[in-house]
Amino acid sequence: MALVYGDVTIVVDEQDDLFYTRAALHAHLPAEGRITVQPTPASASPAALAHDMLYALGKRLAPKPDSPDVWLDSVNEAWLAAAAWGVAMRVRHVVVPRAHLLTVRRIDQLLAWRESTGAQLTLLWQKTPQGLPPALALVERRISGRDQFEALLAEPGPIPARPSFSPAPLMARPAAVAAGPPSARQPRETRSASLRPRRLAPPCAGALATAQGVQAAPALNIASAEAAALAVLAHPLIAGALSVLAFTQAGLGGLRFTRDLDITGDISAVKLHGVGHRYCPLHAVPAWARPLLAGARAHHRLMLRPPGDGMFAPVMLAEGQHLRAHAGRLPRLGLSLPAGAFAP
Template sequence: MLTCTNPPPPVVVFDPGDDAVHTRAALAMHHPAAGRVTVHPTPGTDSTLTLAHNLLDALGKTTPVTGYRATDPAPVWTLAAAWLLALPVTRLTVLRAHLLSARGLADLLALRIHTGVRLYLVCHQPRLPAVLERALTRTGYDMADADAVLSQDAQDMPHEVRTWPVAADTAEWISLPALPTLTSYESSPACACTAPTAAERGFRPPGLPTRIATRVANRLSRTAHPHLAAHLAAAVVTAASTSQLDTARVLDLALDGTTLTLHDRHNVRQGCTTHSMPAWAQPLLRAAAFTHLLATGERGSALFTDPLDACGLPSLRDFAEHLKLRPPQPPPPRRRPRRGQQPTATIWPVSSAHHAWRWIAEEDMQGCPQPPGYRT
């Protein structure tokens, strides 16, 4: 399991007057992309699951997280740790820490060990409550005054990053040229090769305009399940079939998320290829990898599976439809639909080895097994 060998000690920030200026300063510092997250726990509850959801809310994820038992907060904390590592977040500020339960404090301190994040606990009392003091006895802690910590940090933070995550714009469908291969019945066994880059293969997946890429990234980043977001992001970037995507292992992703290797030993579509990942997809892929490393510590497991064993999650195609992402559709019929008639369902082409073979350059076919029905 992934742990930080020497995490920084927690910092207790005293704000005995519960000054609104300090609360505003702490909230103004919040910006996950800049490495700082501020959590305002839900009042009136001591549930550690609620606290984990508060953290995911602050990271811009949709909660509550589906697929896990409502009485088990452990998977949600693991997902929160994966997202903190993926961004990465270096500072976590928790307001009203004097009201947290012993279990909630224990989970926060465990999160600090797994991620190495600097934990700031804002205590709106003149002295430490007994629960908080007992929790920090084993770890040690530093003390700070709110006037010195929060106000100064708020002044240092650039104005343009003092914003909270915005909601995803899911009102309109976005047609993506890479998604026609999302449904596939091809065979792409994994291997242990050193794959050439897409440029070396002469393979150029369809690119996305910056405006469209931003909208797609915004929609994908809202989900709390990293493997779903990373799976669909990889499909959008690489134009790979689902059978190729399923060959990706944790070790096939670069540590910084900049490259991803997909395998295709039989050279059915692209062949084994190392793809460059754009900046917007890298945190999603890193979060998927960190989930595996936190849960099992295994680098050979399939990257786009859930090591936390969630149940009832949508398939990749259903997830894409939920986010209103789909392949280009045929032109609509000229006749107007009758009143009350249901809209036409999304058409998802099925990728086959025969048609996918066209992606491979002729020089790459020498010595490769040919798919059934292919003729030179």
């Protein structure tokens, strides 16, 4: 049976056959776009299912107390992060065992996540189907039987073809100033101070237009352990922001002005900006950081923010406390983010 975009399938397993749970767990292959989300049993946290989704996507929340991920205790923020990573990682199929234990509210959250990402959603309903909530009672596609379930898991899943946001338009106007040459590096402390915004500057061309005439500065190398630590950060904007700071060693001023259109479509280059656009370097994005910037871009677009808005602006509020807290947990990256650097 062919899968349709945004399809929802209910697998009825009244006998709670262990086969279905095992098959669902073995189907977890994120590299192939298929994940299995295991709901945390009896969790009273409103964002618990979103956290389970993030865990299945390979993201890890910082341990409490005083966690820098307290931001993701918000239901909306947690599901937005999960949707952004789902889009960035091109998740095509999500399998949820023991869906009959979920509340109506959490089922609605799953369905909303599916609408945002365009992924196939398969729910294992391991009790009598008479208890289906209204939102699922209308689902026409229900299967039962081992062969049907194995065939379903063997399908690659649909390629999400209807993202809930439009691609960011490119700025047609020429650059206000050219990007600085790769060798034009200032001391980090000097750049942080000189790039601190004092007034609004006219916009300048995006990364794609700049890349046609300027060679991107090579990315700085970081250890694989540090790259892995950044890759598991749960919030897409924090992961993206810290990755840029890590491979450019740029100051926060340039990051403040970075827009959606300052990242090329293939995420091979990112452009940073200084006050008055006097120094706007173009940097190559290393392979390990591209999925993180893809997550940040998806988060920005899912919020329906204009492509000219600062992509990382939300994590620079309140003196960037969440951004600074995560930077402090990764001391080997050498990302010193003093609170004063976030002042306008």
